[in-house]
Amino acid sequence: MTQTSVPDVVIRRLTTYLQTLKHMAQRGEHVASSTEIGRWAGVSPAQVRKDLSHFGEFGRQGLGYEIGFLCTQIERILKIDQDWRLILVGAGALGHALMNYGAFVTGRFQIVAVFDSDPAKVNTRVGQREILPMERLAEIIAERHVEIAILAVPATAAQHVADQLVACGVRSILSYAPITLNTPRDVHVRYIDPVASLQTMTYYL
């Protein structure tokens, strides 16, 4: 309702609601009930309403939620109604794939610089961007006001690079390294690890 620290799971569900709403909008719909949103997002209607109620009253009784309006509101809440500049550290196979990933080329998350510690890679190009040496990390981060970094380096280097990023003022890290990073509490880290995901699924087989 007000500012009483919204649970992290709620924030994560907001992104799925947004996905769902965008799809509905593309299908030409204009209004969605919590039941509909919940069905497509895989959560209960009550959950949808309660989640949204953390941030205000966006629906109309008897009708539901106006899709365009709710999209705008969620985007505002998540602060994705603006462009964000990212940097990418690690120009290996994964780094190349990320540079060419559509969402990072055309979307609101834009990779503005790529770094690698390998001198052989520095000054070569990936996509349209030149690979920069780690020495220029601080400079670029300050210059471009970067707050988010994608970490695509080997596990052995991940903690060291993360320390550098934090020292340079980065406050959010999306890490592809299969290791839990040790960072100050005000730095947010998310992990993407396909193998870890698979390992949790085999348990149920």
Add this chain to the structure above:
Amino acid sequence: MTQTSVPDVVIRRLTTYLQTLKHMAQRGEHVASSTEIGRWAGVSPAQVRKDLSHFGEFGRQGLGYEIGFLCTQIERILKIDQDWRLILVGAGALGHALMNYGAFVTGRFQIVAVFDSDPAKVNTRVGQREILPMERLAEIIAERHVEIAILAVPATAAQHVADQLVACGVRSILSYAPITLNTPRDVHVRYIDPVASLQTMTYYL
């Protein structure tokens, strides 16, 4: 302690404990306390102990956990002490990157076949594997006893492909499509979506 339906979060943490333990083993350590494991995995010592206690008593009072033994036990619990055959659907840029991803080339999760609906791609190669048409999905899944699939197709096709996979007997899906899949309750789905991860982080900035 026994088989009283262990929470999913516990299963997910087991994978991080395993990561941590592997790193410790590589550093030449032989014993780890719950405090140490917790510090590197980012959870409280009590949490580590309680999580492990769901499956048995693996530690020794006054000493801690024997790293090699605990690794073996966790691998057994997660059923990753065996090889798993995967199929990959979608041979776009992401599919290519996944095929060349080290863990899927040398690890215990092996991609045994790649499928794509685009006739132009069928019969071309990605890595060392030939891209197969979707028509052969059922045949290969049955022949190779595949239970896990990686979904790397556009969001618009994801639900349709997922339905096919489920119909063919696949019981776990790792989806890279930015959409919540509608599947029977006994089919497990995990999502990997970098943009969604980033969207949850900007909230805190």
Add this chain to the structure above:
DNA sequence: CAGACATTGTGATATTCAGCACAATCATTC
């Protein structure tokens, strides 16, 4: 080998999160 010390496993407690149920409210129909 006895005493000091460290660490586990777990019952009890606290906290967080999800589901329920219904009053409040609005569109729509007749």
Add this chain to the structure above:
DNA sequence: GAATGATTGTGCTGAATATCACAATGTCTG
């Protein structure tokens, strides 16, 4: 314009999850 039907927002309740605290049990030292 009143009655009907649908849907929201939310206090309350219950379930799930995390934390605490300590007895139990082992190691290690002198």
